[in-house]
Amino acid sequence: MSACLQTIQDYALRSIGIGERLLPRSDFTLCEQVVLIGSGMIWNIYFGIFALVIGFFLATGLAVAKGAQNPWLRKPAEWFIFLFRGSPLFIQFFFAYFLFLNLKSNIEFFDPFTAAWLGALIVLFLNTAAYSGEIFYGALRSVPKGDVEAADAYGLTGWTRFKRIIWPTMLRLAWPAYTNEAIFLFHATTLVFFSGFPAWQQRGDALYYASYFADKTFNPFVPYPILAGYFILFTLVIVGVFGLINRRLNQHLPGEARAKFKFRPNLLR
């Protein structure tokens, strides 16, 4: 027990460079595996939350642009969404990493971009913006005609009409699908350290440590289930938090009319 407490002290924040420098090399205990993989989760949560929050705004913009009449707005949004949804995230990571590497050798400004914390975050941000943008665009097209007509009748126009009527309804309609997007963005964060971006001083994410243990012990039956456990736990947290928001978005509606969340796993991207 006390050995495990010591391990927690040494490794709980290892993934952000606090604590013991050397990773365990032999005689791996279950405690070490649980703590170190859990420590890696910090990165997954960091990537997940930031990409999702920043991506949300770009996604709204993309959805509006894709639904616009003006081809100068519509075409770029369509291409952006196709570019990021039509190609594997894995390749996007690789391309972005080497692109930043090239830029870095010419312009000093791009120095931090080759590090995972910024470079990978940018890719994830653009990627989730494209996926959520498509979801929001679909929802935007299903906003009931009557809602918009009612808004017109009240004399709401332009930005006010969008902010007060269209946008909340769009969010309400899109929310169940958006919850799935959030879950799978979170799962996709595991790709970061397998795709070019180096884990500096072995500061990696949960999958990085899980595969470290699997490689060292030749036993995949311990680290990967631990990893799966963590992910299922955090998936439940996401479902819970998004469920609360969904309740708030739907609070004016009677029970049956509310959109229900349905877990639709969509492997990889």
Added chain:
Amino acid sequence: MFSYCVDPDSLETLAWLSCYLTTGVHMSFYMAFLKVLGLLAVTAPVALGFGFLGAMAARSGFGPLRWFGKTYIAIVRGVPDIAFFLFFVIALDQALEWLRHKTLCPDWDMPIRQGNDFIVCQAAKLPAGSAPEWIHETYGFALAVITFAIVFGAFAANVLFGGMRAVPHAQLETAAAYGMSQRQTFWRVLVPQMWVYALPGLSNLWMVLIKATPLLFLLGIEDIVYWARELGGTKTSRFTDYPHGDWRMWYFLALLVFYLAFTKVSEIALEKLMLRLTHGQATTGGEAQRRAAS
């Protein structure tokens, strides 16, 4: 490849490129694209087969079989993505070696797991240590195909299960009223009609499968990602006739374009298929076609 490629240093840009892009290693790179297409061509039907069996099991009247089908679907769908790929390849490899070990070396008395090592007798090694290189490669590729099929099979099972349930119940009742047996109803009425309901889900799955192929790299296959990293890296004139700087960015750009084109072509083909399948069906799609024709 071309006769003028003997002395690359003296060539103009275009001629130089034409020589550079047809070197032996680049041929391996192009072969890797075929590998990806091959993986898709093999995996898609196998996964569909797994999915069909899974869906049949999940709606079976026999309890244990139904639970097996539902558990298979639930477990694979519930666990995060690439962890599954990394896990399955080692797990399958060890399971196969363990089985062979049990049958081939019955009088082996040491434990298989010694601390951090997984040790089986020499005869049980897969593939055999003396096997030629191509067997090793084929074995790795086969493991990858099985892994892909298991994972995507679960997703396909879920889609097909939904498709089977979406077929209007009246159709099945009519079949029963005509005196068809359960089996006849299944094969003659349910299966031909379920595809149109399953196709949107299946085409989505196909897109995801295309985008999952770069993960072959993680499974240790020499695929396009491997070659792009290999070929794009900085080459000095000491080791090659075609020295260049860090071109990995351009190689990955090429991969990006390849995948985008592939996705676009698939989209168009699936759209065509959907048109054919909805023909004459009692759905809005079929109705629209009927209206357009008359």
